[in-house]
Amino acid sequence: LWPVQQGERSDEEEEDVAGGKPIYMVSDGTGWTAEHSVNAALGQFEHCLVDRGCPVNTHLFSGVDEEERLMEIIKQAAKEGALLLYTLADPSMAECAKHACQLWGVPFTDILGPTTEAIATHIGVSPSGIPRGAPGRNLPLTKDYFKRIEAVEFTIKQDDGAQPKNLKMADIVLVGVSRTGKTPLSIYLSQKGYKVANVPIVMGVALPQTLFEIDQYKIFALTINPVILQTIRRARAKSLGFDGQTRSNYSEMDHVREELGFAGRIFAQNPVWPVIEVTGKAIEETAAVVVRIYHDRKQKCSMPRISKRY
Amino acid sequence: LWPVQQGERSDEEEEDVAGGKPIYMVSDGTGWTAEHSVNAALGQFEHCLVDRGCPVNTHLFSGVDEEERLMEIIKQAAKEGALLLYTLADPSMAECAKHACQLWGVPFTDILGPTTEAIATHIGVSPSGIPRGAPGRNLPLTKDYFKRIEAVEFTIKQDDGAQPKNLKMADIVLVGVSRTGKTPLSIYLSQKGYKVANVPIVMGVALPQTLFEIDQYKIFALTINPVILQTIRRARAKSLGFDGQTRSNYSEMDHVREELGFAGRIFAQNPVWPVIEVTGKAIEETAAVVVRIYHDRKQKCSMPRISKRY
Numbered sequence: 113l114w115p116v117q118q119g120e121r122s123d124e125e126e127e128d129v130a131g132g133k134p135i136y137m138v139s140d141g142t143g144w145t146a147e148h149s150v151n152a153a154l155g156q157f158e159h160c161l162v163d164r165g166c167p168v169n170t171h172l173f174s175g176v177d178e179e180e181r182l183m184e185i186i187k188q189a190a191k192e193g194a195l196l197l198y199t200l201a202d203p204s205m206a207e208c209a210k211h212a213c214q215l216w217g218v219p220f221t222d223i224l225g226p227t228t229e230a231i232a233t234h235i236g237v238s239p240s241g242i243p244r245g246a247p248g249r250n251l252p253l254t255k256d257y258f259k260r261i262e263a264v265e266f267t268i269k270q271d272d273g274a275q276p277k278n279l280k281m282a283d284i285v286l287v288g289v290s291r292t293g294k295t296p297l298s299i300y301l302s303q304k305g306y307k308v309a310n311v312p313i314v315m316g317v318a319l320p321q322t323l324f325e326i327d328q329y330k331i332f333a334l335t336i337n338p339v340i341l342q343t344i345r346r347a348r349a350k351s352l353g354f355d356g357q358t359r360s361n362y363s364e365m366d367h368v369r370e371e372l373g374f375a376g377r378i379f380a381q382n383p384v385w386p387v388i389e390v391t392g393k394a395i396e397e398t399a400a401v402v403v404r405i406y407h408d409r410k411q412k413c414s415m416p417r418i419s420k421r422y
Numbered sequence: 423l424w425p426v427q428q429g430e431r432s433d434e435e436e437e438d439v440a441g442g443k444p445i446y447m448v449s450d451g452t453g454w455t456a457e458h459s460v461n462a463a464l465g466q467f468e469h470c471l472v473d474r475g476c477p478v479n480t481h482l483f484s485g486v487d488e489e490e491r492l493m494e495i496i497k498q499a500a501k502e503g504a505l506l507l508y509t510l511a512d513p514s515m516a517e518c519a520k521h522a523c524q525l526w527g528v529p530f531t532d533i534l535g536p537t538t539e540a541i542a543t544h545i546g547v548s549p550s551g552i553p554r555g556a557p558g559r560n561l562p563l564t565k566d567y568f569k570r571i572e573a574v575e576f577t578i579k580q581d582d583g584a585q586p587k588n589l590k591m592a593d594i595v596l597v598g599v600s601r602t603g604k605t606p607l608s609i610y611l612s613q614k615g616y617k618v619a620n621v622p623i624v625m626g627v628a629l630p631q632t633l634f635e636i637d638q639y640k641i642f643a644l645t646i647n648p649v650i651l652q653t654i655r656r657a658r659a660k661s662l663g664f665d666g667q668t669r670s671n672y673s674e675m676d677h678v679r680e681e682l683g684f685a686g687r688i689f690a691q692n693p694v695w696p697v698i699e700v701t702g703k704a705i706e707e708t709a710a711v712v713v714r715i716y717h718d719r720k721q722k723c724s725m726p727r728i729s730k731r732y
């Protein structure tokens with residue numbers, strides 16, 4: 113299912129900020145690291161967020177690379193009674209943030225500083241102190257750069273029924289019935305550099321022969337609870353404007369169960385395909401499982417892990 | 423250009439880990455937060471990483487929800503002389519990690535703990551201590567969930583020349599010549615919940631009339647340095663297997679300059695479109711600029727920011 117990194121975007125909600133506890137996030141870069149970390153941390157307070165009477169409003173300020181702007185933001189944080197969370201590469205900016213927060217009584221935490229310092233000590237090299245967007249810093253056009261774009265473009269083209277010849281070229285092939293999240297999962301994985309193809313399973317329709325001729329270790333089967341699937345399909349049918357007559361089968365419980373049964377029998381005949389339960393999982397959670405299995409299988413490492421070199 | 427969160431995936435490199443300083447990342451969840459933070463932090467050491475003789479190898483261990491497995495990993499970290507960076511929601515697991523690291527002399531940092539604690543103090547609520555993957559925790563199928571999937575699906579369908587009628591339905595419309603990164607940028611933004619359409623600019627070809635009929639505030643123009651564009655197009659032509667004859671125009675410097683000039687004149691005629699320079703920027707950096715402008719324009723807020731409610 114979809115990454116509910118909670119509340120990535122909700123325009124309606126954007127307007128209604130009454131009563132929420134404000135959290136300011138400030139970065140000299142994109143702010144995505146701060147946002148990602150705060151999303152994860154807020155997962156620890158699900159029991160009390162907006163639905164439970166204790167809403168939180170986050171406010172992201174990205175590209176903050178001047179002291180003056182930083183000071184303005186912190187002053188405003190003081191006025192609104194906000195918590196300030198920041199990622200600032202330039203040590204003098206980070207110092208500024210700290211001092212201003214102390215001066216104006218704004219609670220604060222440096223999100224990335226401790227990690228950067230731990231790495232600095234570990235490798236015995238000082239951090240550059242240069243923010244990612246600093247003038248003159250240019251992204252190198254590495255092999256990795258092109259490979260990643262290719263993975264996204266490949267994956268988009270394969271969406272919803274790859275051409276058989278392209279199954280061979282994929283790193284990962286997802287199979288599952290409609291609305292098991294193959295598309296968003298494929299896209300998520302492609303952004304991590306994997307070429308993904310997906311093959312829908314449709315009641316009574318044979319899978320393409322090529323699927324059985326490629327490396328079976330790259331095939332991943334997705335499964336889901338029938339009740340949840342029905343809910344998702346109903347929402348889907350509604351958003352596509354089906355009138356309850358057209359394709360009514362699609363979200364009928366009997367049909368849903370039958371189709372999942374059909375898929376289950378195919379999976380049983382291909383026991384080498386890992387069957388991944390997506391019910392109740394965010395896309396990025398399913399992605400983590402796929403990537404973990406993918407690397408475990410490729411690796412003859414004593415202890416399964418996903419390794420990279422920088 | 424593409425998100426070079428460095429080294430997301432490189433199979434070749436995965437094998438050659440000789441001499442690199444090891445960093446272990448451990449999460450009871452997906453591990454993406456740790457990975458994202460470490461990617462950002464490693465940006466501070468670009469001057470000394472693999473190309474400069476001081477390689478770092480990261481090793482991600484996700485879904486670590488048992489003490490026993492945690493201990494094994496830390497023992498292995500001690501053997502390899504690794505730094506351990508972790509995100510563990512369960513306080514007893516986090517304590518375990520700390521004690522084991524101290525016992526076995528493994529340097530460590532809790533990546534998310536300080537942020538979670540700062541939020542807890544700020545909102546006056548204790549963290550649940552329950553990891554995201556814990557049994558029984560199920561992702562709710564929120565409006566947001568469906569909206570996000572729709573955004574991705576919409577965006578995939580619009581790639582490379584939206585149907586005119588769909589331009590109206592998009593939240594964001596990107597225009598630019600081939601290889602300015604419209605596709606990966608669209609996909610990146612769609613995952614944040616924006617419906618994105620993109621309209622290619624091709625030398626001598628008129629843009630669709632609908633583009634000028636929709637809300638002009640949602641249109642963003644992309645531009646790029648001609649030399650860099652030529653490099654990218656050459657790589658592209660090569661990877662598509664063009665033989666240097668076919669479509670040779672495409673990456674000829676004269677043609678590249680002319681096409682950028684053509685685009686530039688269109689942009690000048692539409693001064694309300696922000697022109698975003700993508701040269702040397704990672705996809706997520708361009709995305710940050712687009713999202714920032716998008717929200718600044720929608721918002722009548724005293725201080726530009728991107729706000730969300732949780």
Ligand SMILES: Nc1ncnc2c1ncn2[C@@H]1O[C@H](COP(=O)(O)O)[C@@H](O)[C@H]1O
Nearest residue numbers: 139141142143144145199201243244465
């Ligand atoms: N490639 C990079 N080079 C240098 N600093 C970076 C890089 N990526 C991220 N950072 C820094 O890490 C922090 C978080 O980045 P961001 O996620 O863009 O907000 C900011 O302080 C950035 O300046």
Ligand SMILES: Nc1ncnc2c1ncn2[C@@H]1O[C@H](COP(=O)(O)O)[C@@H](O)[C@H]1O
Nearest residue numbers: 152155449451452453455509511553554
């Ligand atoms: N929705 C959530 N609910 C509870 N904990 C979460 C949630 N999302 C992330 N976390 C926690 O935040 C940390 C980082 O998550 P991850 O990025 O999945 O590794 C882990 O300790 C997770 O258990």
Ligand SMILES: [Mg+2]
Nearest residue numbers: 139143145146
């Ligand atoms: Mg940040």
Ligand SMILES: [Mg+2]
Nearest residue numbers: 449453455456
């Ligand atoms: Mg993590």
